[in-house]
Amino acid sequence: MSEKKGGIRGDRERTSILKNGEYWLLERLCAAMPRWVTPDLLTAIGLSGAVVIFAGLWMGREQREWLLLSILGLVIHWFGDSLDGRLAYYRNRPRKWYGWSLDINVDWLSACIMGLGFYFYFPDWKIVSFVFVVAYGGAMIVSLLRYRITDKYTIDSFGLGPTELRILLAIVLLVEIYRDDTLLQFGIFGSLLLISLNAIESYRVLKLGDERDKAEKSAKDQVGSS
Numbered sequence: 001m002s003e004k005k006g007g008i009r010g011d012r013e014r015t016s017i018l019k020n021g022e023y024w025l026l027e028r029l030c031a032a033m034p035r036w037v038t039p040d041l042l043t044a045i046g047l048s049g050a051v052v053i054f055a056g057l058w059m060g061r062e063q064r065e066w067l068l069l070s071i072l073g074l075v076i077h078w079f080g081d082s083l084d085g086r087l088a089y090y091r092n093r094p095r096k097w098y099g100w101s102l103d104i105n106v107d108w109l110s111a112c113i114m115g116l117g118f119y120f121y122f123p124d125w126k127i128v129s130f131v132f133v134v135a136y137g138g139a140m141i142v143s144l145l146r147y148r149i150t151d152k153y154t155i156d157s158f159g160l161g162p163t164e165l166r167i168l169l170a171i172v173l174l175v176e177i178y179r180d181d182t183l184l185q186f187g188i189f190g191s192l193l194l195i196s197l198n199a200i201e202s203y204r205v206l207k208l209g210d211e212r213d214k215a216e217k218s219a220k221d222q223v224g225s226s
Contacts, residue, residue: 016159016160016161016163016164017159017160017164018161018163018164019161022082022163026082026083026086027086027090029079029083030083030086030087030090030091031090033083033087037087038087039084039085039087039088039095039099040084040102042079042080042083042084042087043080043081043084043102043103043106044080045076045079045080046076046077046078046079046080046081046082046084046106046110047080047106047109047110047113048076048080049073049074049075049076049077049078049079049080049081049110050073050077050109050110050111050113050114051073051113052069052070052072052073052076052077053070053073053074053077053113053114053117054073054113054114054116054117055069055070055073055117056068056069056070056071056072056073056117056173057070057114057117057118057120057121058117058120058121060121061120061121061123064176064177065177067173067174067176067177068173068174068177070117070173071170071173071174074166074169074170074173075170077110077166078162078163078166081103081106081107081110081162082162082163084099084103085099085103100153104140104144107140108137108140111133111136111137112133115129115130115132115133115136116129117129118132118183118187121183122183122184122187125184125187125188128184128187128188128191129187131191131195132187132190132191132194135191135194135195135198136194138194138195138198139194139197139198139201142198142201142202142205143155145202145205145209146201146204146205146208149205149208149209149212150208168186169186172186
């Protein structure tokens with residue numbers, strides 16, 4: 001008996017620029033996946049991509065052509081991280097809360113591994129890697145707060161999501177091979193931009209929380225007066 005196939009979008013709200021093209025590609029990759037490939041295996045592959053990124057940055061300290069390895073790591077990371085949950089939904093076997101919890105933990109671990117790579121790559125500006133990891137962690141916290149208040153989980157801000165950021169970083173790594181300090185400039189600018197976006201999104205989440213408080217209070221007052 002053939003297995004009924006489902007959609008790959010689940011309940012995650014996406015607003016990124018490339019979302020439609022990415023969904024088109026992910027759906028075809030899901031259809032091509034052999035049965036022995038499981039969502040957990042894809043999660044592990046995504047995490048291994050972060051290790052490959054680290055390795056490229058580590059070896060790129062002496063010979064920058066090794067940064068091509070980090071670009072390959074970004075592709076591996078995208079493949080595993082983007083496909084694991086989508087495959088579960090495609091096979092109609094989603095584990096919403098298990099998958100979500102695993103995804104958050106692995107995303108944070110991946111960010112720390114990649115941040116460590118930047119730490120070793122920058123000889124005199126190691127603080128940039130620290131600020132980047134902190135800012136990325138802040139973005140994760142804001143997403144979780146928004147999810148708690150609105151019951152809608154999104155990982156995109158201002159039309160940018162993880163895929164767009166990976167593509168941008170891959171371009172920067174490629175340019176870094178031929179032009180000094182491109183990666184450093186991107187790290188500084190990206191960290192400052194991420195901190196600014198976190199501040200804006202935090203303000204929006206606070207407003208949403210205030211609106212929800214008022215709505216819940218009004219509902220309680222109506223029940224009490226009835």
